[in-house]
Amino acid sequence: MKPRNPVSRRVFLSILGSASIAVGCARSESEAERATSKPGSANDTARRAPKKLSEIVIGFSQTGAESSWRVAHSKSVQEEAEKRKIQLLFADGQNVHNNQINAVNGFITKGVDIIVIAPQESLGWKPTLKEAKRAGIPVVLTSRGVDADEDLYETVLVADFVWEGRQAGEWLAKQTNGSARIIELVGTPAADVATMRKAGFAEAIAKHPDMKIIASQSGDFTRTKGKAVMETLLSAHKGEINAVYAHNDDMALGAIQAIEAAGLKPGKDILVVSVDAVKPAFEAMIEGKLNATVECSAVHGPLLFDTIEKIARGEKVPKRTIVPGKVFERDQAAALISTRPY
Ligand code: AHR
Numbered sequence: 001m002k003p004r005n006p007v008s009r010r011v012f013l014s015i016l017g018s019a020s021i022a023v024g025c026a027r028s029e030s031e032a033e034r035a036t037s038k039p040g041s042a043n044d045t046a047r048r049a050p051k052k053l054s055e056i057v058i059g060f061s062q063t064g065a066e067s068s069w070r071v072a073h074s075k076s077v078q079e080e081a082e083k084r085k086i087q088l089l090f091a092d093g094q095n096v097h098n099n100q101i102n103a104v105n106g107f108i109t110k111g112v113d114i115i116v117i118a119p120q121e122s123l124g125w126k127p128t129l130k131e132a133k134r135a136g137i138p139v140v141l142t143s144r145g146v147d148a149d150e151d152l153y154e155t156v157l158v159a160d161f162v163w164e165g166r167q168a169g170e171w172l173a174k175q176t177n178g179s180a181r182i183i184e185l186v187g188t189p190a191a192d193v194a195t196m197r198k199a200g201f202a203e204a205i206a207k208h209p210d211m212k213i214i215a216s217q218s219g220d221f222t223r224t225k226g227k228a229v230m231e232t233l234l235s236a237h238k239g240e241i242n243a244v245y246a247h248n249d250d251m252a253l254g255a256i257q258a259i260e261a262a263g264l265k266p267g268k269d270i271l272v273v274s275v276d277a278v279k280p281a282f283e284a285m286i287e288g289k290l291n292a293t294v295e296c297s298a299v300h301g302p303l304l305f306d307t308i309e310k311i312a313r314g315e316k317v318p319k320r321t322i323v324p325g326k327v328f329e330r331d332q333a334a335a336l337i338s339t340r341p342y
Helices: 006-016 026-036 042-048 068-083 097-110 126-134 161-175 192-205 223-236 249-261 279-286 301-312 330-339
Strands: 057-062 087-092 114-117 139-142 155-158 179-186 210-218 243-246 271-276 292-295 320-322 327-329
Touching: 057 068, 057 097, 068 087, 068 249, 068 301, 087 097, 097 114, 097 126, 114 301, 126 139, 139 301, 155 301, 161 179, 161 192, 161 210, 161 243, 161 271, 161 292, 161 327, 179 192, 179 223, 179 249, 192 210, 210 223, 223 249, 243 249, 249 271, 249 279, 279 292, 279 327, 279 330, 327 330
Parallel strands: 057 087, 057 114, 114 139, 139 155, 155 320, 179 210, 179 243, 243 271, 271 292
Antiparallel strands: 292 327
């Protein structure tokens, strides 16, 4: 099979054994080496020895470990790499955008075969992605997207974040007969996922004039910040709030702690709906404290590595693959918790 573009060409060639793991300007360097080496020389033979998929090196830049979802996402990717015996260099960005940029630049310099990015923020990636492209290293995005031309990356594997927000809004509209005073706990504002979950929810509640967002504030996708923000908002809006929409389960779990600390009953006095469907959210639903969660699958490993293998073989992959999810309600939690993979 012929590789479809220069980007996949490099991996294709490297799998065929034309180059060892290369550095930033890998293509020109290995081409220069090939041009100067004599046929049949030791170097030449080494470079031409077939390189198996198990010999490729992936550089993975992860946002960090901000939520239970994120930890499960990392685990899924790492376990799948191990299963397929593919070398994975893991860089924990510790939720700092520049750490991720530096990590990816490092992968380019090292000359990894494929770069995987789970971007903390969607802006600011263009120069780095251009550099990866120039070096002939395909980039795969997982869990979030970037604001950059599509030809700067191979593919993005994400959930339909607008759909998730819409599901949460429609669920809340149904439960409250279209009348609610809502606190929205927003994810990391610079992440596309936060913008889209916000937009989907806003779209759903716009059909109900008596559903009002009283306050909308970022809890950065973490339990600690979700709790702190909720404490502040509960005291600023005493007696006004009867619903929380959190962009992820961790912030919802933090908010639940704040609601209880304020002497109120989460799940009853204040309905709580969130996104992710992590096991701790199922536990909270069993306890009656969380009302519903919209699944955003964290199990990206198998799809990610199927995609990587296709790219490495020079096959065409769709620009975007949506990882599907569904809504789970409180009364389903006890029966389903044992089936949750994360
Ligand atoms: O990008 C996916 C989101 O990031 C998850 O919903 C959230 O929990 C994580 O931190």
